Amino acid sequence: SRTRDILFTDIDDLFSKKRVIDDTLLEEIEESLIMADLGVDLCLKVMENVSRKSKKLSTANELKDLLKAEIQALFPGEPSAPEPTAVVKPRVIMVVGVNGTGKTTTLGKLAMKFTNEGQKVLIAAADTFRAAAIEQVSEWARRANVGIVKHRDGADPAAVAFDGVEAAIARGIDVLLIDTAGRLHTQKNLMEELKKIKRTIAKRLPGAPHEVLMVLDATTGQNAISQAKLFNEAVGVTALALTKLDGTAKGGIAVSISGTMEIPLKYIGLGEGINDLQEFNSQLFINALFD
Amino acid sequence: MFDNLSDRLNATFKKLKGRGTLSEKAIDEGLKQVRMALLEADVNYRVAKKVISDIHRRALGQEVMESLTPGQQVIKIVYDEFSTMMGSAHEGLNLGNRVPETVMLVGLQGAGKTTTAGKLALYLKKQGKRPFLVPVDLHRPAAIDQLKKLGKQLGIPVFDSTQEMKLGDICRAAEKMAGQEGFDTLLVDTAGRLHVDDGLMAELVELKKMLNPVETLLVADAMTGQDAVNIAGAFDKAVDLTGVILTKMDGDARGGAALSIKAVTGKPLKFIGVGEKSTGLEPFHPERMASRILGMGDTLSLIEKA
């Protein structure tokens, strides 16, 4: 599969049938994990388990199954109780993340996806800060053929979000997608602004936003952990999207974040086109890594 | 755990009372910590390996200086090696004498090219130059609008590109206009592209041929992970970079990508981006970058004096 091709191909190459399990092999596996941006701590943990358990194994192939199991164990387990099936309307999804990760593009792709599923979609252009952010998201609304609520450059983003929710309710919208400005997690005032946007949404529609989707760039290294931590503390991230997996970066840091913070990785971005979005499934993902 | 490499090294060496030369065992212990710090800072695995083995060779048999603990001594060796690798003092733009000269910004999607074009324009304007912003990103929605808005905010002229134009036509018309209006530096904002996108990389090579820029700068995100070597290597191979600008340094990324990029391309890091605003551009300081990647905090000043 595509996911497999772009992720961990290196690892797969290591497991030729004839290879014996020795220190060189273990070191090569460690190198692959680090180069995939899995992170030092996680890599050490995985390697410790793998090298301990590998003593009982005889072939590289068995080692592959072991490694697969170890990485699978990192992902959050399936929720024990099924998600409530009652459909909320409008379902409000707030898209957040640091600068340039692909928030607006992912939101455009989601608008198309939901529209294709027969849902009525509305976009709120709550990035009023970056130059031409409103023009950019308007173009995505046009492409997906959905409505958009926007104010002027420099307007209060919380006010845009509020109007978005109001319009969504009035127009019988199924999904409201709120685009927010990129911001570094370390900027306190901008994180406060994000909290305010969230509070304002909840004020107009209790229970909303129903999803806070954090967009991570697969090219990002260890800093993504700090990003996810601080965004989660500020606005409670409920899902992750991993973009730019069409490049050569492996995006291993998302495995680490999803695992340690128990936030599901929902979507992956594979290009700049409106259909370049795939749903993510940890089980399939892991199988694809090593099959 | 210790956040700071100096603390870690000092803890590692606490039991080590002896002075004199650094033993191989002590060096190995210390370098293990350094290696961890490098990987945590996103220095590429292979680059880190190479750096560590170089440092190991240099450290063998060195005397511990009177004023330093063995931990600090190891840091000093590492730091010296690092500063050398990072390059010498700040190099600004090497603008030639042709009028107009062209500076081309290239890089991955979302790295910060358009924002940096605005920043460089302001930087040049403050030096009394007459920059001209040229949008050649016909790809990303509203990319041209973005640069036009930045130009307007800064009072800097922007070529009136439209998505329907051909790249070659834009380049020729912009150069002609610069001649007529007396603009001395063209700042060309290219579309973001993946280094493995053959079609778009070929387009970049074509653009470079048409523009014959005096500076071809890679704009790279300071948060970039292990892939930095592949990205920088591919761009350098395609368009022969003259320098690098590292953006989003206002965050808490350790910025190990800087070392990876330098190791792979050998090209100077010229500026860092430290904010979204057009004033958020600073000269690159190799020593500061070295201490940031190593997570050395205050120890640095102590060692610099030694």
Ligand SMILES: Nc1nc2c(ncn2[C@@H]2O[C@H](COP(=O)(O)OP(=O)(O)OP(=O)(O)O)[C@@H](O)[C@H]2O)c(=O)[nH]1
């Ligand atoms: N190759 C590739 N490019 C992508 C993908 N997702 C987004 N991009 C590109 O990344 C760049 C930034 O995307 P945006 O959607 O503007 O990112 P953003 O997070 O909204 O940026 P800010 O609002 O400025 O913080 C654009 O050039 C997009 O076309 C992806 O999955 N693959």
Ligand SMILES: Nc1nc2c(ncn2[C@@H]2O[C@H](COP(=O)(O)OP(=O)(O)OP(=O)(O)O)[C@@H](O)[C@H]2O)c(=O)[nH]1
């Ligand atoms: N905090 C911070 N944000 C930055 C910096 N440089 C750029 N940005 C932000 O990063 C995002 C992407 O910047 P752009 O200039 O649009 O990036 P680009 O490389 O032109 O993107 P594409 O044209 O889509 O490839 C925007 O939100 C910018 O405001 C910086 O130094 N610090």
Ligand SMILES: [Mg+2]
């Ligand atoms: Mg955006």
Ligand SMILES: [Mg+2]
């Ligand atoms: Mg741009």
